Amino acid sequence: MVLQAIKYSRGQLEILDQLKLPHSEEYDHIYSSTDAWHAIKEMRTRGAPAIAIVAALGLAVELVNLKTSPVAEEVKVFIIEKLDYLVTSRPTAVNLADAARKLKKVVGNVQSSEGEAVREAYVKAAEQMLVDDVSDNENIGKHGAEWIVKNTEAGKRGQVSMLTHCNTGSLATAGYGTALGVIRSLHANGSLKHAFCSETRPYNQGSRLTAFELVHDQIPATLVTDSMAAALLRLKGPSENIAGIVVGADRVAANGDTANKIGTYSLAILARHHGVKFLVAAPRTTIDLQTKSGEDITIEERPGKEVTLIKGPRHDGVTLDLGVVETVSIAANGIGVWNPAFDVTPAELIDGIITEVGVVEKDSDGVFHLDKVF
Ligand code: MRU
Numbered sequence: 001m002v003l004q005a006i007k008y009s010r011g012q013l014e015i016l017d018q019l020k021l022p023h024s025e026e027y028d029h030i031y032s033s034t035d036a037w038h039a040i041k042e043m044r045t046r047g048a049p050a051i052a053i054v055a056a057l058g059l060a061v062e063l064v065n066l067k068t069s070p071v072a073e074e075v076k077v078f079i080i081e082k083l084d085y086l087v088t089s090r091p092t093a094v095n096l097a098d099a100a101r102k103l104k105k106v107v108g109n110v111q112s113s114e115g116e117a118v119r120e121a122y123v124k125a126a127e128q129m130l131v132d133d134v135s136d137n138e139n140i141g142k143h144g145a146e147w148i149v150k151n152t153e154a155g156k157r158g159q160v161s162m163l164t165h166c167n168t169g170s171l172a173t174a175g176y177g178t179a180l181g182v183i184r185s186l187h188a189n190g191s192l193k194h195a196f197c198s199e200t201r202p203y204n205q206g207s208r209l210t211a212f213e214l215v216h217d218q219i220p221a222t223l224v225t226d227s228m229a230a231a232l233l234r235l236k237g238p239s240e241n242i243a244g245i246v247v248g249a250d251r252v253a254a255n256g257d258t259a260n261k262i263g264t265y266s267l268a269i270l271a272r273h274h275g276v277k278f279l280v281a282a283p284r285t286t287i288d289l290q291t292k293s294g295e296d297i298t299i300e301e302r303p304g305k306e307v308t309l310i311k312g313p314r315h316d317g318v319t320l321d322l323g324v325v326e327t328v329s330i331a332a333n334g335i336g337v338w339n340p341a342f343d344v345t346p347a348e349l350i351d352g353i354i355t356e357v358g359v360v361e362k363d364s365d366g367v368f369h370l371d372k373v374f
Helices: 033-041 048-065 072-087 094-108 115-151 153-157 179-188 205-216 226-234 264-274
Strands: 006-009 012-016 027-030 160-164 192-198 221-224 242-247 251-253 258-261 277-281 309-315 320-329 342-345 352-355 358-360
Touching (some): 006 048, 006 115, 012 048, 027 033, 027 048, 048 094, 072 094, 094 115, 115 153, 115 160, 115 242, 115 277, 115 352, 115 358, 153 242, 160 179, 160 226, 179 192, 179 205, 179 242, 179 277, 192 205, 192 226, 221 226, 226 264, 242 264, 258 264, 264 277, 264 342
Parallel strands (some): 160 192, 160 242, 242 277
Antiparallel strands (some): 006 012, 012 027, 251 258, 258 342, 309 320, 352 358
């Protein structure tokens, strides 16, 4: 069975409620752009590519099921207003803003005066984004796996162990995944010895989502807490000898600085210290040439309770109820909390940016030329 975060057919959209994973697999219906906005804001759906696709398709189902105006210009205004609203749901991942910009262009280019023509053009373009994301991810996986096998000592000998952070798999995208797609591809080629995933505090995307995907796909894998990463990189056991760290991205600036889930920057520093490759895997929709460097990226700050409270299945001392989730406080009452959802890894710590059209490396002056992939 293939893991699917997004189930779509024309006029119907369902998302896997990621707040309930790994304890229960429940799908929510999305009927409109308002439903999509809430699903994104509340983190029921997440991951940069998935957010963009749920937003685009949420509006598509609304347009299919709604009686829209017969006048093209009025439908265009409606779509543009809804796209602007959807972009306000979360600020850091650029894929959503990129999708909105492209969809506005599609509807702007419709010459017909019929509202129906605008609606059809929008829906087709949104549906195409779903299809493209899966094939882009498969290509990211292929390029990333080839690069790792060619550019690491362990890869040249035959098999690598990799560490990844946050969730970048089928649940964070339309399917297959970016960084986790690279690990899937290494596994499919017989080149993966072992995968490690970090817990990814405070929201635990690693332990709840990535671990769920690794178990689902029967990929040999081990979970570590974020604080164990340095110790893991020092280990020299046959499986633990990490050849590289591969992560996803929420926004890659023109100079290669990369915003990704909080904790990514620490891993990049650790990789450099231990002489381990550090790779970012992202579709070109995550590369934002308008953002010059990481300093220009807005980092979302989230509620402190995500740090002070932890959710888990209810345990009454006798049985573990997997259907019911309980929240438990794990911090002193009254403590102040800083909870940035992302951090920025400077380009100098990144060895390669894996895209669907190949791996971008720095030139001899240490500069990424990301404009070359467009
Ligand atoms: O806050 P989230 O759960 O949406 O964050 C997800 C991440 O940071 C992912 O690592 C990133 O979006 C890459 S998605 C393939």
